[in-house]
Amino acid sequence: MTTMTTPGTPLGGRRRGPSMADVAREAGVSGQTVSRVANGRTNVDAETRARVLSAMEKLGYRPNSAARALRTGRFRSIGVIMFTLSSFGNMRTLDAIASAAEEAGYSLTLIPVPHPTRGEVSVAFDRLADAAVDGVIIIIEAHLLDESDVDLPPGLPVVIVDSTGHDRFSGVDTDQAHGARQATEHLLGLGHATVWHIAGPERSYSATRRRQSWEETLRAHGAEVHAPLVGDWSAESGHELGLRLAADPAVTAVFAANDQMALGVLRALHESGRAVPAEVSVVGFDDMEEAASFWPPLTTVRQFFHEVGRRSVESLLHEVESGERREPSLVDTELVVRESTAPPPGA
Amino acid sequence: MTTMTTPGTPLGGRRRGPSMADVAREAGVSGQTVSRVANGRTNVDAETRARVLSAMEKLGYRPNSAARALRTGRFRSIGVIMFTLSSFGNMRTLDAIASAAEEAGYSLTLIPVPHPTRGEVSVAFDRLADAAVDGVIIIIEAHLLDESDVDLPPGLPVVIVDSTGHDRFSGVDTDQAHGARQATEHLLGLGHATVWHIAGPERSYSATRRRQSWEETLRAHGAEVHAPLVGDWSAESGHELGLRLAADPAVTAVFAANDQMALGVLRALHESGRAVPAEVSVVGFDDMEEAASFWPPLTTVRQFFHEVGRRSVESLLHEVESGERREPSLVDTELVVRESTAPPPGA
DNA sequence: AGTCGCCATGTTGACGTCAACATCGCGTGG
DNA sequence: CCACGCGATGTTGACGTCAACATGGCGACT
Numbered sequence: 042m043t044t045m046t047t048p049g050t051p052l053g054g055r056r057r058g059p060s061m062a063d064v065a066r067e068a069g070v071s072g073q074t075v076s077r078v079a080n081g082r083t084n085v086d087a088e089t090r091a092r093v094l095s096a097m098e099k100l101g102y103r104p105n106s107a108a109r110a111l112r113t114g115r116f117r118s119i120g121v122i123m124f125t126l127s128s129f130g131n132m133r134t135l136d137a138i139a140s141a142a143e144e145a146g147y148s149l150t151l152i153p154v155p156h157p158t159r160g161e162v163s164v165a166f167d168r169l170a171d172a173a174v175d176g177v178i179i180i181i182e183a184h185l186l187d188e189s190d191v192d193l194p195p196g197l198p199v200v201i202v203d204s205t206g207h208d209r210f211s212g213v214d215t216d217q218a219h220g221a222r223q224a225t226e227h228l229l230g231l232g233h234a235t236v237w238h239i240a241g242p243e244r245s246y247s248a249t250r251r252r253q254s255w256e257e258t259l260r261a262h263g264a265e266v267h268a269p270l271v272g273d274w275s276a277e278s279g280h281e282l283g284l285r286l287a288a289d290p291a292v293t294a295v296f297a298a299n300d301q302m303a304l305g306v307l308r309a310l311h312e313s314g315r316a317v318p319a320e321v322s323v324v325g326f327d328d329m330e331e332a333a334s335f336w337p338p339l340t341t342v343r344q345f346f347h348e349v350g351r352r353s354v355e356s357l358l359h360e361v362e363s364g365e366r367r368e369p370s371l372v373d374t375e376l377v378v379r380e381s382t383a384p385p386p387g388a
Numbered sequence: 389m390t391t392m393t394t395p396g397t398p399l400g401g402r403r404r405g406p407s408m409a410d411v412a413r414e415a416g417v418s419g420q421t422v423s424r425v426a427n428g429r430t431n432v433d434a435e436t437r438a439r440v441l442s443a444m445e446k447l448g449y450r451p452n453s454a455a456r457a458l459r460t461g462r463f464r465s466i467g468v469i470m471f472t473l474s475s476f477g478n479m480r481t482l483d484a485i486a487s488a489a490e491e492a493g494y495s496l497t498l499i500p501v502p503h504p505t506r507g508e509v510s511v512a513f514d515r516l517a518d519a520a521v522d523g524v525i526i527i528i529e530a531h532l533l534d535e536s537d538v539d540l541p542p543g544l545p546v547v548i549v550d551s552t553g554h555d556r557f558s559g560v561d562t563d564q565a566h567g568a569r570q571a572t573e574h575l576l577g578l579g580h581a582t583v584w585h586i587a588g589p590e591r592s593y594s595a596t597r598r599r600q601s602w603e604e605t606l607r608a609h610g611a612e613v614h615a616p617l618v619g620d621w622s623a624e625s626g627h628e629l630g631l632r633l634a635a636d637p638a639v640t641a642v643f644a645a646n647d648q649m650a651l652g653v654l655r656a657l658h659e660s661g662r663a664v665p666a667e668v669s670v671v672g673f674d675d676m677e678e679a680a681s682f683w684p685p686l687t688t689v690r691q692f693f694h695e696v697g698r699r700s701v702e703s704l705l706h707e708v709e710s711g712e713r714r715e716p717s718l719v720d721t722e723l724v725v726r727e728s729t730a731p732p733p734g735a
Numbered sequence: 736a737g738t739c740g741c742c743a744t745g746t747t748g749a750c751g752t753c754a755a756c757a758t759c760g761c762g763t764g765g
Numbered sequence: 766c767c768a769c770g771c772g773a774t775g776t777t778g779a780c781g782t783c784a785a786c787a788t789g790g791c792g793a794c795t
Contacts, residue, residue: 057461057780057781058541060780060781060782061781061782061783062781070744070745071744071745071746072745072746072781072782072783073744073745073746073782073783073784074743074744074745076782076783076784077743077744077783079782080783084742084743084744085743085744086742086743086744089743089744101542103541104781104782105458105780105781105782106519106520107454107455107457107458107463107520107780107781107782108454108458108750108780108781108782108783109781109782109783110454110457110520110750110782111452111454111455111458111749111750111751111752111780111781111782112749112750112781112782112783112784113750113782113783113784114404114750116454118497132479136500139498139500140500143500143515148497148498148499148515148519149497149498149500150465150495150496150497150498151486151495151496151497151498152495153483153486153487153490153496168490168495172453172495173453173454173457173520194405194450195448275677276677276678276680276681277680277681279681280681301677301678301681304678304681304682305681307681307683308681308682308683308685311683330622330623330648331623331648331651331678333623333624334623334624334626334627334648334651334652334654334655335651335655336654336655336658336683338655404750404751407750407751407752408751408752408753409751417774417775418774418775418776419751419752419753419775419776420752420753420754420774420775420776421773421774421775422752423751423752423753423754424753424773424774426752427753431772431773431774432773432774433772433773433774436773436774451751451752452750452751452752454750454751454752455750455751455752455753455780456751456752456753457752457780458750458751458752458779458780458781458782459751459752459753459754459779459780460752460753460754460780461780
């Protein structure tokens, strides 16, 4: 395998840019003064600063982040570990993380995990060890962390999103229980005798907490509890399960653990000729963009992904910079009532 | 502003890991030999290698990527510039880029652009200049590149995704024109006299090419061309525009430039009491996960985002490693026929 | 008037790695 | 029996930056 690289130039054909020394020479000052200007130190004479700045401009100087990182031990970068085929919610969270990181002057290093298996997660952590990050935000079900004998680089700050409280790390989570209660009570309040539930996969903590809270709410109101049907978050699974529910005339209210599955339920109900919301009411979870355009527009529990992302970065950077861990924090939810819910028939 | 940092330890409380020198001492060899083992060079005695390896293990040695990057001039990282609130398609592409990059041993640095304005894009490029990447993949409408006086670091390999051919860079794109033709001809082939179009925003090249191709196809078949309605990719805009179309009894076939807008059209049609597909047929573009669960399941043009991402990384790394630019490449599309299309009423 | 202290600036060295070159030992062929 | 070559390993220095310390000048206060 031959390359076109000349021995003297390590970069495949691309020469390195000018360094501090070049700028220093151009401006007639020492390298240290250039460093001070580049880092915005105050103890530089205004006139000198201007001269350095114009020298930088002229030469097109860019600080070398590798050298800086080597010297300071800081990378000014946050690692994010998440599943590859990520859900809509994760993407929104990632989005918010990106904005918050950028605002703080950090860049983002993505460390995808192709498959949510124990081994893959370990691999991701191995990659992480050699990655240039100051801290990590993990958006992965924490049970995988428990199972895998991952050893994160010791002392690396970690924040876990949307997972169970894990005593080794600090976390940020949506108040799943509250959201599920809002959904369930909305339906009960409309007059439905009880509420059926389509849950997310068992291994998901979010799914588990939504299911538990739904069940508790039902019991608290003395409503009958039917076994939840378990889907995999996909619209397709919601459709399958929805078909079963649609076949049972007793079903008048369904709470799906996310909007995608709710969409599948809606489709199943249409196919089975059961009117929504006249005969059956449906509530989702997430409030994805499209939910307002489902047919009928979906009543759902809104999550504030942006807030989750923002707080994650805040907690992480706090730990990176001060060494202190933040308390776990809970983000609220909000019920958004649209047109997929109504009182039960005959009410 | 006091920190807890001790003068001797640059990392806020977190000590650096062991270095090559430590491993070398432990294994009783020179640092260079450790380096050779770490980089998988062959000219190391098997027994020596084993000794070094176990010393690494024992000490928990991790190569310092900053030092390596400083020395070699390579970061083994790919930068991705994209809009913050990215579309479903971009996410899928990002996903594929992540997998491909990981496979090649590169990490991903995300450089989000909060708002698609000229200024913001420039800012992103500024950030990029000091970011530690070997090349960049840009997933942004290229017209912004033309407008903004961006100066990328000279010699930085760049690949542009889903945008017009830009002579300065190589690109990877989906064959938008072919996809739009497939959609239009499908509808025409069903017997519709013509096809109405809900286009994406004017500034989007993808939207423009889909619109042009739709128009050309119509003309090629001698069908009447009605002015396209222009949306903003959102389901909400599809709904608004769909309401107008629904009010016109002459409309029997609609081609929306993406699935979200198609979803809005579906809703508008339901609200207006026009049956799909009995009275009006609808085709989308993208084939997002949920499209199969719309009501009715949406006929749409599938894009292979994974392939787009894979090829982008391939082109970029080829340029990074060899210095040669790859030819632009086009990714195919596929028509997925579901239940939202049928012959026009009375056919 | 002398001393102290502060500000702007310069000098030195080390962060961890790896390329280039140097060295050493052993086997082979003349 | 010696020259030569090759493989394994060691030594040196430089990548670009910044912290720590050094220097030098000038004003303020005793």
